[in-house]
Amino acid sequence: MENGLRLTRADGVVTLSIDRPGRKNAISAAGWGTLHALLAGLPAAGDRVLVVTGAGQDFCAGADLSADQVSDVLPLQAMRVVGDACLALHRLPIPSVARVDGVAVGAGMNLALGCDLVVATDRARFSQIFVRRGLSLDFGGSWLLPRLVGLHRAKEMALLGEILSGAQAREYGLVHRLVAPAELDATVAELVAALRAGPPVALAATKALLNNAFDVTLQQALDDEGRVQAHNLGLQDAQEAAQAFRDRRPPVFEGR
Numbered sequence: 001m002e003n004g005l006r007l008t009r010a011d012g013v014v015t016l017s018i019d020r021p022g023r024k025n026a027i028s029a030a031g032w033g034t035l036h037a038l039l040a041g042l043p044a045a046g047d048r049v050l051v052v053t054g055a056g057q058d059f060c061a062g063a064d065l066s067a068d069q070v071s072d073v074l075p076l077q078a079m080r081v082v083g084d085a086c087l088a089l090h091r092l093p094i095p096s097v098a099r100v101d102g103v104a105v106g107a108g109m110n111l112a113l114g115c116d117l118v119v120a121t122d123r124a125r126f127s128q129i130f131v132r133r134g135l136s137l138d139f140g141g142s143w144l145l146p147r148l149v150g151l152h153r154a155k156e157m158a159l160l161g162e163i164l165s166g167a168q169a170r171e172y173g174l175v176h177r178l179v180a181p182a183e184l185d186a187t188v189a190e191l192v193a194a195l196r197a198g199p200p201v202a203l204a205a206t207k208a209l210l211n212n213a214f215d216v217t218l219q220q221a222l223d224d225e226g227r228v229q230a231h232n233l234g235l236q237d238a239q240e241a242a243q244a245f246r247d248r249r250p251p252v253f254e255g256r
Helices: 031-040 074-092 108-114 130-134 141-149 151-160 166-171 181-196 200-211 216-235 236-247
Strands: 006-008 013-018 049-054 096-102 104-106 118-123 125-127 178-179
Touching: 006 031, 013 031, 031 074, 049 108, 049 181, 074 108, 096 104, 096 108, 096 181, 104 108, 108 118, 108 125, 108 141, 118 166, 118 181, 125 166, 130 151, 141 151, 166 178, 178 181, 200 216, 216 236
Parallel strands: 013 049, 049 096, 096 118, 104 125, 118 178
Antiparallel strands: 006 013
């Protein structure tokens, strides 16, 4: 573990844990650089899915703003490190799943929303709490929120900084699965198994196409789809999928 962050691997699944339960897993001043380094180092050979979670009964309370976190790094330089971590998560070619229990507020909420899928418990609490701390949005919140919930809802969440229950977050479309705490690990495992069994190259291309959706014209999107689909069709995974369909069995994808 380094600066309260832990990376583990098992059977193609990478788990990134924020392990500072005494601070509700708030990320320390030094932790943002570690987060960026860990995310930028993914995927390694054999990595198929990333799970982001917090130790204990909380996901992440955002940045640790306590007095002992005072740094001599210039604020703008420090924020660029936070932004680099956000970009590394966004650019990650493998699917990512946020496992959310307890609080996910501030940058912690945006860390969860930056993942491809969000699984939360019904006791989870979400908030764009920045304004309550005299701050504005960071870790991609100004980009993520309007795309996920629309501009007016995004303004409501950001300008008021209210606490959302897990059920409200699910209603707003921020959470993909809402479960009881006892069902959290099983639900995450089910999603991870489905993603891990998918075709790695096609999943990466699909993520990239969707991430670019608001920045390109329909013509550009169609050109990009054609280009990556032509590449997919030449891969062994596509041939395996066709053969598995004929054999009436699940395909086994190897990413080649």
